[in-house]
Amino acid sequence: xxxxxxxxxxxxxxxxxxxxxxxxxxxxxxxxxxxxxxxxxxxxxxxxxxxxxxxxxxxxxxxxxxxxxxxxxxxxxxxxxxxxxxxxxxxxxxxxxxxxxxxxxxxxxxxxxxxxxxxxxxxxxxxxxxxxxxxxxxxxxxxxxxxxxxxxxxxxxxxxxxxxxxxxxxxxxxxxxxxxxxxxxxxxxxxxxxxxxxxxxxxxxxxxxxxxxxxxxxxxxxxxxxxxxxxxxxxxxxxxxxxxxxxxxxxxxxxxxxxxxxxxxxxxxxxxxxxxxx
Amino acid sequence: xxxxxxxxxxxxxxxxxxxxxxxxxxxxxxxxxxxxxxxxxxxxxxxxxxxxxxxxxxxxxxxxxxxxxxxxxxxxxxxxxxxxxxxxxxxxxxxxxxxxxxxxxxxxxxxxxxxxxxxxxxxxxxxxxxxxxxxxxxxxxxxxxxxxxxxxxxxxxxxxxxxxxxxxxxxxxxxxxxxxxxxxxxxxxxxxxxxxxxxxxxxxxxxxxxxxxxxxxxxxxxxx
Numbered sequence: 001x002x003x004x005x006x007x008x009x010x011x012x013x014x015x016x017x018x019x020x021x022x023x024x025x026x027x028x029x030x031x032x033x034x035x036x037x038x039x040x041x042x043x044x045x046x047x048x049x050x051x052x053x054x055x056x057x058x059x060x061x062x063x064x065x066x067x068x069x070x071x072x073x074x075x076x077x078x079x080x081x082x083x084x085x086x087x088x089x090x091x092x093x094x095x096x097x098x099x100x101x102x103x104x105x106x107x108x109x110x111x112x113x114x115x116x117x118x119x120x121x122x123x124x125x126x127x128x129x130x131x132x133x134x135x136x137x138x139x140x141x142x143x144x145x146x147x148x149x150x151x152x153x154x155x156x157x158x159x160x161x162x163x164x165x166x167x168x169x170x171x172x173x174x175x176x177x178x179x180x181x182x183x184x185x186x187x188x189x190x191x192x193x194x195x196x197x198x199x200x201x202x203x204x205x206x207x208x209x210x211x212x213x214x215x216x217x218x219x220x221x222x223x224x225x226x227x228x229x230x231x232x233x234x235x236x237x238x239x240x241x242x243x244x245x246x247x248x249x250x251x252x253x254x255x256x257x258x259x260x261x262x263x264x265x266x267x268x269x270x271x272x273x274x275x276x277x278x
Numbered sequence: 279x280x281x282x283x284x285x286x287x288x289x290x291x292x293x294x295x296x297x298x299x300x301x302x303x304x305x306x307x308x309x310x311x312x313x314x315x316x317x318x319x320x321x322x323x324x325x326x327x328x329x330x331x332x333x334x335x336x337x338x339x340x341x342x343x344x345x346x347x348x349x350x351x352x353x354x355x356x357x358x359x360x361x362x363x364x365x366x367x368x369x370x371x372x373x374x375x376x377x378x379x380x381x382x383x384x385x386x387x388x389x390x391x392x393x394x395x396x397x398x399x400x401x402x403x404x405x406x407x408x409x410x411x412x413x414x415x416x417x418x419x420x421x422x423x424x425x426x427x428x429x430x431x432x433x434x435x436x437x438x439x440x441x442x443x444x445x446x447x448x449x450x451x452x453x454x455x456x457x458x459x460x461x462x463x464x465x466x467x468x469x470x471x472x473x474x475x476x477x478x479x480x481x482x483x484x485x486x487x488x489x490x491x492x493x494x495x496x497x498x499x500x501x502x
Binding site for chain 1: 327
């Protein structure tokens, strides 16, 4: 009977059960999340432009926040929406929320309610939620022509004509900007069908961000917050500690771990091939 | 003991957190191996998401834009829903032609909207590309050398990638080399997209772990 050849260290490395890698990742994220250090962010130009655009707003200006995310991307979109709403409330800007994602209707309403209490924002007077829309194009075109007639009523059933926040607002043309917080490709619709005076700001998940650089380059969107990493940069600009800041240790070090495992895996494969050829 | 009372699901808030924890652990159990616990919660998630969307649909769309106007005397709306239901005649051999009325309207509207979308979406990008300054001139006093280098990189990459997608003639000689470079540039772009995808997936995992540590176990994260 032929004696079994002992496995080399490279072969053993390649034969590691992937579940050990999952466990290592899980444990390392816990450790890095618990670290009592906060890594500083380098502010990227799209985040800086986003911040500057909101800084230019005047108290009383009105902004549309299109919140289109569900529970599945809460880790990326919630830190973004929270940071942006905080900034709007600091600037004493009026805002209206809308969603083309059913879950986001309630998630964004709950989040805005919590922050409104903190900043003394009054529902109906300083902000309002228009609810859920099935078709974004129809909603944008309708609001561009006649906003109160399209909206009809808010999520609480108050007619649009009785909402103080919409005082003097006839259409989307009276808004200063739209902020799209989304994991879906909704921003091209805002770019295409909005009134041309409306500035577009974008908060995509990291997956969607790469595609948006063409819009940034052409000036079709003025600023962008990319996922939780972008939210951390934005929180740093605002001088607050939010979810983005809390997640960043885990994000940074998990990337280091992934890069290390890719390098080790490739090295092991390379060395195994070398030893076979020898 | 007080900590234990706050930790256990003795209130509605805590019960919802515990439910979230059970759902999270059930979904992640697939990483160990396929199991019925995971399968059950996977179906539960899909069912909940579908069921949940029905509520806003009924309240914010059907009631607001159909039932309410009808109750306020706007009777022509009565025709809208039956007209929309014509779409389901697609399953009937005899009345299938009725569905084509709705399909025709939808296609016509989409085509019309697409013209506007195309012009608003791509023409500004085309304009931006064609108007990129490639030299330092007195007409552009704000332009610095780094902008010019950036613009040249953009134009070179763009032309190389476009060459790769030119299929009207065989790629030979210098054209082949440019097309190959274009393919490499595309790979770099796709690599950046993949890197972003990894970051997104990691953030989602971290979000769940944060929920387990912070909301469930009450541990302070990221230095408070």
